[in-house]
Amino acid sequence: MAYEKVNELNLKETELCLGLPGRKEEVKEEQDVSCVRSNNKRQFEETRDEEESKPPTKTQIVGWPPVRSYRKNNSVSYVKVSMDGAPYLRKIDLKTYKNYPELLKALENMFKFTIGEYCEREGYKGSGFVPTYEDKDGDWMLVGDVPWDMFSSSCKRLRIMKGSEASALDSSSL
């Protein structure tokens, strides 16, 4: 999957499309989804035009750091996983999962709960549990928005929100 140059305003020509997490190949057919530049973040959508002058951050640069993909794929990267209300945290190695469905299933098994269905506009619906993650820039993001590779290389920790705090992230506020 190609990523655009961070500083180029080439909105129509993106190859990145949003859709159900983990189904990259099918998503490619649905061309007209809102275009995403590689450094788009859900809460910063409105500032897209200003981002042209921002220097690239570590999070989103393709091929950086210059480490062989073999080495990247074989490096262990444990992230802490917390669930609201659970007495202790867990740790998982993101490298053991290849896509979002695998990760979400593992989380469901680990904490014995069910995650609702993801959709791009409204996040996770149906269960009151929302998987979120902290990225390299320290921002809390919704799991599933960005392509898997980008997520797994920028996720620092996971938090499964539930209850009232979770519902605040539903459709209305975004």
Place this chain on the structure above:
Amino acid sequence: MNYFPDEVIEHVFDFVTSHKDRNTISLVCKSWYKIERFSRQQVFIGNCYAINPERLLRRFPCFKSLTLKGKPHFADFNLVPHEWGGFVQPWIEALARGRVGLEELRLKRMVVTDESLELLSRSFASFKSLVLVSCEGFTTDGLASIAANCRHLQELDLQENEIDDHRGQWLSCFPDTCTTLVTLNFACLEGETNLVALERLVARSPNLKSLKLNRAVPLDALARLMLCAPQIVDLGVGSYENDPDSESYLKLKAAIKKCTSLRSLSGFLEAAPHCLSAFHPICHNLTSLNLSYAAEIHGSHLIKLIQHCKNLQRLWILDSIGDNGLEVVASTCKELQELRVFPCDLVGVGDTTVTEEGLVAISAGCPKLHSILYFCNQMTNAALIIVAKNCPNFIRFRLCILEPNKPDHETSQPLDEGFGAIVKACKSLRRLSVSGLLTDQVFYYIGMYANQLEMLSIAFAGDTDKGMLSVLNGCKKMRKLEIRDSPFGDKALLADVNKYETMRSLWMSSCEVTLSGCKRLAQKAPWLNVEIINENDNNRMEQNGHEGRQKVDKMYLYRTVVGTRMDVPPFVWIL
């Protein structure tokens, strides 16, 4: 020399093995050219598209060993699409047709299929050695063909390849009559391994010197393998997942003590750190240690291990070793020649990493150091200046500051002076990678002082075309130049078209070169292949009215004697 018969001259040439020297010899006169071509045993082709197999065979009909490199270096970092090219199949087909007595094939960054491996295994009766580095496109079925059909196989060395593991029985495809193995490296295979077949293979290979296991080999099997092969020189222990109280661990300790020839150690993918002490008795013999995949090893266990390794010449480690750990290396490993410090945490802002202090300590403590690859979070000019003073013998200096454009963290200045000091002091420098905040000034220094520089990697650096021009004008020995995300454009690209004939290749991605600039270059230099790689567009650029001024996302150009390649995928456009 002209008074000697050809056979005598040929015999003299036998002592000349470096391909550079042989190339030079062949230029002396026609008769030497002829003698040299028929006697060349090993051929090195740094870019598989610079020449084709037919011409290779015409010039060197008698070679036995071939080294081929395919994709450009930045393919290692996912900057080149998988289908770009670099297929070995046509080479193997041509060599088979030409009845070459091929004994050794070494491939780097090429696409290798099971079909290719099968053809290889059936076409060359004396085939002895297969080395694949960073290749892809094949499965364990291909390995099974090699195992089954290469009767005299000595070396099967798979380094960091993407191999589809069908969990088959490829190891059991080595016939019982195969007893010639010297090197067996399958560390990059992900799947389960047939342990019985492996143990029997090792037991019947008395010449086995290098054995690198994958992560699926458990500790008790490792112990048994080492007992079968006490002559081992180079060992990759695989996962080394173990329990210090188990009987296997005791057996392992006993086996290790017998491996008095062991010089090189790697693996430890899942290692429990306190079990490293099993290796302490033989550490003083080690000249090479690769712990760069051993994420679980750090802190005091790592330090203790290193303190036993007084004769290390090569160390590959993760940055979790910290500056303190590097100080231990500096005070222990006085024979150190090559150091690589890889980033452990590719995600976070970095817990423990290394800084300029670690680098300075190493430079002060290790007088024989000539090659370094160092990933770190911060650097200063002052540190680099000290390093240059301590180690004027660097041949390879690759520094990667993880955050692009990061300045000297003490002075907030660009790192021009620091790198300038390195190129000024290190007169034998052949390879350089720069990083951090850099202006055109650093390239002025590089052009001025780096007279022996052959390979330069640039990312997020420079201000204007002057930077790139300094390098192109100054570095007479430049062979490979790779640039990404830097503001160099057509003016620099087109200034001296003939320069590219002296170079193997130039890569520029996310720079300022335009399509019309590349087209002008291609026109002026028909002996170059100028490739535009544009995954997004599929030649949309051609139809667009503004095509001339459009910036090119990725350009890769290389000299070639055989023109445009025939296997171009749709997203590559050769001008």
